[in-house]
Amino acid sequence: MAKHAKSLLSRWSSRVFLVEVDEKPLYFRLQARHGGERAPQVFGQLRQEDRCFSVLVCTGDRIKGAKFYPQLRDKLSKELPPGCDLTTMGSFLPRVRDSFIRGYFLKSSAEYSAHVERLLRDLVRREPLLVCSYAAGGGGGQAWTQRLWSPSEDETVSDYFVVSSDEPECHPSALSMINNDVFYSFEEARDVFRKCGDVIPEAASVLEMLPGSAGVSQKPLFPVVVLEGLDATGKTTLTESLRETLGAALLRSPPDCLSPWRALFDREPPLIRRAFYALGNYITAQQIAQEGMKTPVIVDRFWHSTAAYAIATATGGPVSNLPGEGSEVYSWPGDLLRPSLVLLLTLDAEERKRRLKDRGLEKTDEEQKLDCNQLFRLRVEEAYRRISGPPCVTVDASPSADKVLQQTLLLIRSNCHL
Numbered sequence: 001m002a003k004h005a006k007s008l009l010s011r012w013s014s015r016v017f018l019v020e021v022d023e024k025p026l027y028f029r030l031q032a033r034h035g036g037e038r039a040p041q042v043f044g045q046l047r048q049e050d051r052c053f054s055v056l057v058c059t060g061d062r063i064k065g066a067k068f069y070p071q072l073r074d075k076l077s078k079e080l081p082p083g084c085d086l087t088t089m090g091s092f093l094p095r096v097r098d099s100f101i102r103g104y105f106l107k108s109s110a111e112y113s114a115h116v117e118r119l120l121r122d123l124v125r126r127e128p129l130l131v132c133s134y135a136a137g138g139g140g141g142q143a144w145t146q147r148l149w150s151p152s153e154d155e156t157v158s159d160y161f162v163v164s165s166d167e168p169e170c171h172p173s174a175l176s177m178i179n180n181d182v183f184y185s186f187e188e189a190r191d192v193f194r195k196c197g198d199v200i201p202e203a204a205s206v207l208e209m210l211p212g213s214a215g216v217s218q219k220p221l222f223p224v225v226v227l228e229g230l231d232a233t234g235k236t237t238l239t240e241s242l243r244e245t246l247g248a249a250l251l252r253s254p255p256d257c258l259s260p261w262r263a264l265f266d267r268e269p270p271l272i273r274r275a276f277y278a279l280g281n282y283i284t285a286q287q288i289a290q291e292g293m294k295t296p297v298i299v300d301r302f303w304h305s306t307a308a309y310a311i312a313t314a315t316g317g318p319v320s321n322l323p324g325e326g327s328e329v330y331s332w333p334g335d336l337l338r339p340s341l342v343l344l345l346t347l348d349a350e351e352r353k354r355r356l357k358d359r360g361l362e363k364t365d366e367e368q369k370l371d372c373n374q375l376f377r378l379r380v381e382e383a384y385r386r387i388s389g390p391p392c393v394t395v396d397a398s399p400s401a402d403k404v405l406q407q408t409l410l411l412i413r414s415n416c417h418l
């Protein structure tokens, strides 16, 4: 049996499981004996003869796992019989970093359960998966049990009762965010690109664009001001005006040299997509360091965008699910240039929608998600605020473009000695 699966199984009974229902995580854990507890909520509504299955991706290869996870969903959606309900799930060891594994939870009515079981038996033989089936009937008929399928012939299967588990202090995805969704050093992000070269040939072209190291030899002599905010809050408009008014250099992250590959990496799973944007910041940092020796520099999006969108996407549900304020996930990468000032443009949801409509440009999937998902938007905005590092000041972007410019100039002058 693979080493990775073995280490997961060694602490299997200490794991907590969560099934996401309408973005709300429902938790359950395992117990050797049944003490009369009610079945966890996710098994509510089900009939005694129904069956459930969990299919968890179990591979020590991060790139393979990241690519396989969405493919598995497509495969299951295509091959599962009608009437079988599929939702995302995960499992983790409380407070253990990198213990989070992802997968899918399937509910099947009795008439299709043999079909689903056949499909999963076939799948588990070929793919790095841990499969469990769930059935009602133990503990006097009320309880549900989990049976972990043997990942190899020499392992015995284990059965446990499933009982509700309290919500953990923070969403368990936080346990795996570091270096999977958010990268805190140039080396970590570059490592992902080096490893995905054989599955994505274009990764080599991105690697060629990178500086030899993150290090910026000298601190810029002139102020470096970053403009942040959700799409259509007015960053492009304001950065152009600032460039003219201050005679500044205007840069952006991701930098223009990465444009040919952006759409491609936007379609990749989070691990690879986030590493792409992280690397973009280091290229921009080099450009900032050069330009900042000659003139003030204005930057359209930088690290805050990379981290805030990544953290908000990796966490589901309400703002309270975000890692707590002060968590290490909000820290600034030690090897990334720190701007003198970060300005966060804020706008109420209705006005932002109006501006988006007027502008009428194509949006990334993530930006479309912002539009229709109020909770996601709130998580992004709150993550922006929690990121530590350079001073971040909020600017109300609802007045006219000229008023916003004047307000911004005041802030830059008072914070950056211009």
Ligand SMILES: Nc1ncnc2c1ncn2[C@@H]1O[C@H](COP(=O)(O)OP(=O)(O)O)[C@@H](O)[C@H]1O
Pocket (backbone or CB within 6 Å): 229, 230, 231, 232, 233, 234, 235, 236, 237, 238, 355, 356, 358, 359, 397, 398, 399, 400, 401, 402, 404
């Ligand atoms: N202060 C403002 N008042 C009204 N409309 C604005 C203002 N700033 C920008 N806009 C308009 O809103 C839209 C989005 O602005 P843009 O600068 O492209 O935002 P971003 O770069 O943040 O996506 C554009 O059509 C722009 O002309």
Ligand SMILES: Nc1ccn([C@@H]2O[C@H](COP(=O)(O)OP(=O)(O)O)[C@@H](O)[C@H]2O)c(=O)n1
Pocket (backbone or CB within 6 Å): 230, 231, 232, 235, 253, 254, 277, 280, 281, 301, 302, 303, 305, 306, 307, 309, 310, 364, 366, 367
């Ligand atoms: N420095 C950056 C810039 C953008 N991004 C990502 O790019 C998307 C927004 O970029 P965009 O080009 O649509 O935004 P606008 O500049 O059009 O407002 C977000 O979904 C972020 O995930 C990032 O991760 N890091």
